[in-house]
Amino acid sequence: MCGIVGYAGERTNEDVVDVLLDGLSRLEYRGYDSAGLAVANSSISVVKRRGELSALEEAVPADDLEGFAGIGHTRWSTHGPPTDANAHPHTDCDGTVAVVHNGIIENYQPLRDELEAEGHEFDSETDTEVVPHLIERALDRGDDVETAFRRTIDRLEGSYAVAAVCADRETVYAARQQSPLVLGVGDDGYFLASDVPAFLEYTDEVVYLEDGQFASIRSSGVEITDESGAIVDVPVETVDWDPEDAGKSGYDHYMLKEIHEQPRAIRKCLRGRPRALEGTVSIDELDDVPRPERVHLVACGTSYHAALYGARLFRERGIPATAALASEYAVDAYPVDDGTLVVGVTQSGETADTMRALRDAGGRGARTLAVTNVVGSSAARECDHVLYIRAGPEISVAATKTFTSQQVALAMLSSALADARSREFVEALRALPDRLQSVLDDSRAREIADEYVDADAYFFVGRGYAAPVAREGALKMKEISYRYAEGFPAGEFKHGPLALITDRTPVFAVINREANAEKMLGNVKEVASRGAPVIAVTDAPEAVGHHADHVLRVPDTHWRFTPILANVQLQLVAYWVANRLGRSIDKPRNLAKSVTVE
Template identity: 75%
Template structure:
């Protein structure tokens, strides 16, 4: 959730302060409420401020901080409210050690009480501050810098990615446990970050730390060791993203750019997988995966909505499939055996609840599969198999192109694992990018958003394959407009939600040209008769126009993929409504891009 950046280097044209600020700026999308940095020279220079990165920049001296090693951090509050004191990095009593940390230290209260008994004084309410004081204790008894760092890390319980630097040292020490850390390798410097975009403009050569690894990053190179201090051989990978992929490319917001990138993202997701001549789907990484007896999806938020869609696809192919909220998944309470495939759907590959569910499934004997966007993240490294959605970097906190590519990936997964051969389905998959482009080119979403931006609340309804997209459409509206919105399977309206319908609650109805169309029109009439304005998102505009106030048209496609097109219209409505309401669209309040705590 928080953002972490570290840098060690001696290049004359690349000072540490500049690199840290660039990295923190690239990590703003993760969500934060304060920011800070520490640069090591003969002493430590530590600056941190509540608020946006601009507040930190305003607090820095006119001359760049002098040093070879430094760490920076953007904080998303868990322990203690946003404040200068609670911002990272945190230091020890002597000011010799600075630490930045992502995650949660579960045993911090006991550690803090013990340290206070020993005379340590704390300046913040955070769990993180125990770490520099632990390091200080080890240094006072004579441990060297690396030994002190290891001793402190060994006493932590919980999830963490930790970076530390010391006064008078040219080293950044780092360790992780259930929280992401990636090392960037350049000819003239070395980087550490919670996510690749933090240093992508400098290098695309990376290596990923595993739980229990300790990295010592010096001007002379990077050394990675295990829990016992033994050197670990790690592979260096090349990130396929380009620096411009993480830019706005002239769009007002990353979110709008990423909505418009969906045709390209789908083409990347499809590349080499659907076979037009045979009508089957081939996924190289899953060639040895047999048709499972049952499938359990585990996911959170937007990824859970994609999982609901995926589960329905499998059930249609006669494979029992259920989608679970990862935070509620219990492998001991549901049937799990070697015939069970548990699929973790996670954009970042670092979602804490989803990782915990996958680990439980592994222990229960299931085969596990990660469907994710990030190569080298924790989910694909901890599961038996991985399928990448290939959406490219997504900077906006609210998922857009990653949701669409998750849907497409799960559609291919259902065909591939069940042995389905359908030229009709493959042709529809191939046509999806062009169909979405037509929605983007012709949408009236901006006009609809303007007309209904002042409404009290919004409902989104759908049936069948469209029900998960109704949930997602409402979630997008909540995330970026801050307006109340609810998504329902349309049949559930009469079982309670209809009591909330008034003339000030517009209803967005996803109506596809399938067997549910007539029933959906009945649901539309239920809300219309209570005075609610109805906006149909539909491929059957002629049939429904007389029953609704407005129509957002989508092209005809295979019935499985109609909801994917409808989702794009709902994304655009949410975006333009948030734009009219002057919301912080790319960084919605209280939200973070990657949720790495349970």
């Protein structure tokens, strides 16, 4: 949610504005409803607009904005609706300080009341606007800019990533608390952003800010200090992402590109981990993790569906496991001790609810492990252990390749922690990329989407390992087509959902020849007898075909992995339905890629 960019360096005027606008465009996937930027010189120049980034680009004056340092922002509305006034950056009374902010300032109202009582005038409804006014007050009392910024941050409660510029200062000041900020070290300047893709075109050298750290970014370098003001020596890391990975590469949408990247993503996820001769999985970075007495997997949205899949794998390996919605985990007070491993499954490594669950579990004595895609993310840094899924940048809001990579990573994790041995399992893991490619090459999903694009609703069902994939299929359809869809274990059909079945409600049934196939066929007959079209997604078309109206075939594999291949078919169906409906596929309404508020 929301995106921050910043730059300080040798670029001037048009170049600085271009850097900011380009960075904002690369953060559009995070979700936003307004955008703005500010450039610092002898004064502060601010331009901001509600709506798409194109509205901001059109509003930037033709004679450019002068300055060597600037900040930009894409806003996801929390306090106040999307308007020009509520868009970031926000300024102080004199317009000499500009601030952008991600997160929520929980004590903004008493701070605002305090400032208004002193005569400060506010132009927006946002919590963010207290920040420039607090900086202004500290400057008026004689503080230098850095001290004023520090004093202001000390007053804030909640989660935040804040960046500020001040007139007559070619510097960007930044701080974070439970909201991501990463610095980029370039040849002609320094960059700041919520996520690496914002500046990946300019540099792959990064520094990850920690909670409580402050950064001063100027053309001469970056200074990072802790809460006491002491300079912190931080490592510069190289991001293993090609700038081309963050582009569309000729595809109409990022989502379609990322669906087709899944074979490569899985190869990277597997690299160096399965041991074919021994029939084992070895994850070097987790060699010191003992076999847990129990596992709790916490996650949200798509990652929760991967967690459901992973929990079943752990249980079959003899390790008691539960998947829990991260937003409910602390509320439900799951008991933990030092024999509990709490696994946070989070694509971004910044999901607020998941981070809260991990912190709660760690505080109560559990060991924590992050399964994430982002090196240096909060989850990766704060957990006791981390397993990277290596999917590369995922720009589309609707997760595709990261979901598949999470499933594969959890399959390997369960096998490694249980010290399981199975050549058949490991060989099937190693063959997954080729199996995925064959699904992409031969899919009839577009034909199915064309036939059922005008359906009243869509149902997705499966049993066992296929049940989480059915849930995910429904979520993808909802996210990008805006059509009603529901996914659930097939046995639940007769406990209510059958009341919704008509000849305009197609049912997608994931059927695995080696897992509950007969029971699934019984469920298929239940809905077919009531007139619903049935689309079987299966590795057994010859046995299932005459019970279904259509078949989406998946190739033979280990029965635990059949749902992974079926998921790709369901991703394609959702994509082509949304495409036919003309939806904003990569940026669906009301949704954000990285949800950093609870």
